Each structure stands twice: as C-alpha cells, then as structure tokens.
Amino acid sequence: MTAVKLTILGKVQGVGYRRWFAQYAVALGLKGYVMNLDSGAVEALLLGDDGAVAELVNRAKVGPSDAAVTDVVIVELASEQQIFTDFQIRRE
Incomplete structure (x- = not known):
C-alpha cells in the first residue's frame, strides 16, 4: 500500500x-x-x-483536456496512518 499527498499546480480549478x-x-x-x-x-x-497510485500520479501531471498542469508536488505519507473507505470530492 502506498499513500501520497499531491498538490497540483497550474490551471486546475x-x-x-x-x-x-x-x-x-x-x-x-x-x-x-x-x-x-x-x-x-x-x-x-x-x-x-x-x-x-503511480498511474494516477502520472495522469495528474497532464490532467483533463482543459487543464494546464505546471507542477505536481508529491509527499509520501505513512499508509498505516491513512484511513479511508472510499474516494471523495471534498468541498472547501
């Protein structure tokens, strides 16, 4: 298991x-x-x-067609400390 936090920069919102x-x-x-x-x-x-995880990190560097990703900052985390049951789109 791998856990990473990404910060995706550029025209991504x-x-x-x-x-x-x-x-x-x-x-x-x-x-x-x-x-x-x-x-x-x-x-x-x-x-x-x-x-x-590696596949999505690579895809994140390109993004959808309307995005313009300039950088992806990757921080590896301790997977045993991360507890999630699904994948969510969070609102601010």
Whole structure:
C-alpha cells in the first residue's frame, strides 16, 4: 500500500479537474480525496496499490483536456496512518 499527498499546480480549478481525478481514482480502486485549495491549486490524497497510485500520479501531471498542469508536488505519507473507505470530492 502506498499513500501520497499531491498538490497540483497550474490551471486546475474551473476545468473539471476534481471530477476527472475522482473518476480515475475510483476506476483504479484508490481511496482518499481531492479538493480545491484557496491558492488555486488542487490537493489530493491517494491510498492504494503501488501501481495504481503511480498511474494516477502520472495522469495528474497532464490532467483533463482543459487543464494546464505546471507542477505536481508529491509527499509520501505513512499508509498505516491513512484511513479511508472510499474516494471523495471534498468541498472547501
């Protein structure tokens, strides 16, 4: 199991990024959340199979067609401390 927190920078709000991200997370069987930040970035926490997490991290670097991702900051977390039962789109 892998747990990571992502901060996705660029034009990522108002372009359907959270919904797009959540669809991939659910399809890959991941748990966690995605949410907008006041800074204009998007934050996501992913918990799941190493390969599935790696795949979504790579997809996050591109995003949906209307997004313009400039950077993805990745912080590895202790997976045993992260408890989620599903994947959620969080509202601020």
